[in-house]
Amino acid sequence: MRATGNEGSLAQAVIRRFNLLRPLSEEAVAALEQAILEGLFRAGPGEDLVVEGDPVDSVRVVLSGWLFRHKTLEDGRRQIVNFILPGETCDAYAYLLPAIDHSITTATPVAYAEIKRSRFEKLMASDRTLAEAFLCETALNNAIQREWAINLGRRAALEKVAHLFCEIYERLRPVGLIDGNSCGFPVTQMDLADATGLSVVHLNRTIQELRAAGLITLRDRMLTIPDLDALKSAALFSPGYLQLYSKG
């Protein structure tokens, strides 16, 4: 759906985050803002923005709302391979491959900007800092994906869930979505199960274990972490792979 409201301020999250990745020149900020405003869209929850196998011809930047990337096996088993949070990019450079390998679905109402390939390439050519920011975004995304591999392959259930909470929390921080020691967390337990490779039932029990240990509160789509260090330690979380954010 083409967006019609006045959401100029939404671009701020993207700009702020990109500036942490790579300090942008003034011209870069202006150009990016302009490109975003030209291609504003909105989507409701549960909509597929991209489906596995589609060709992709644009780059999308998320202004608000949560999405996730996921893949499904023939028999229906599903894995959420990552979340996409406000300020993050959906698929820089995905247009270079003939088809995309995974689907992207909204978890909440979402506002995003769509930049057509040709427009995007002109942008990249026009400003070096901007080009580097998008490359950083891709490299960072890659690093996060690797951390998910060890999360899925080697951590125990409680550690997996705790780790996911820590990561999301830290990724929300630079875009100003942390409020005190809480943040919105608009994801069902089924999604959480598919993101951690657990069954819904076991995920539920694991969450209760985290609650019982006083490590988190999760209620009404709101996550509270009373003692972040304690949760990180329970998760064996080491923030190195998100390092870019720590500068902010």
Added chain:
Amino acid sequence: MRATGNEGSLAQAVIRRFNLLRPLSEEAVAALEQAILEGLFRAGPGEDLVVEGDPVDSVRVVLSGWLFRHKTLEDGRRQIVNFILPGETCDAYAYLLPAIDHSITTATPVAYAEIKRSRFEKLMASDRTLAEAFLCETALNNAIQREWAINLGRRAALEKVAHLFCEIYERLRPVGLIDGNSCGFPVTQMDLADATGLSVVHLNRTIQELRAAGLITLRDRMLTIPDLDALKSAALFSPGYLQLYSKG
């Protein structure tokens, strides 16, 4: 170790594979070959090329031999998050981040080319097809990493191992390392266990199961797949995510 022998021909695997990713202009091929020849190195098995936390200041391209990317938890649990095979790139754009999030270790003797960042950036600026090829490499790498997520999170032990065999096999094909229905497979069962998120003991039993089913032969560092379709079907392997290779 700086390489001294005459390995000009080694660059061919890289060129051939890159040409599949993105057809290179003649000048691009020449420039890339030149850059490779300028920075040839060799390493023995079990050497760390990069260690988690290091800053990276160059791009490496593998000419021969296998390596793997891995991460380790405080308590020693290890996850191999990917293999790096001949013709593949170690860490394009990793220099944009202040430190690398994972280690890279050789599994066999390896020949590789190291291209310093400044040299690499000049190369990228000089030829568009070359720049796109490296971007493709990064995007593809990202897609593979996502497939590993579903492998680790949602497939059963036998499927995991079968899937890994299928993927490696298909990745070796474009660089001409498949011979009949066999390929070299210079990896210990411990490494395979860490790549699939299984224990060594269970991995061993899973391999025996695959052998008993007639799906593979694995002996003397040599993998034979008598019926690739059968193995793919046991693995729930769908090659879409490696699509670039299928064109070759």
Added chain:
DNA sequence: CGCTCGGTTGACCGGACTCAAATCCTGTGG
């Protein structure tokens, strides 16, 4: 010859899964 490393086997255990049902919540229509 003895050591080490990789592969193999056996016995046992337990974490996570499955199946099934109950409860809670929310939005909707009467």
Added chain:
DNA sequence: CCACAGGATTTGAGTCCGGTCAACCGAGCG
């Protein structure tokens, strides 16, 4: 305002896949 439907969360019981621990074998090597 209430009844109801559908989805999300929770609980219980039983099972099994994959982990752990421990021992043994075989090949290469100093």
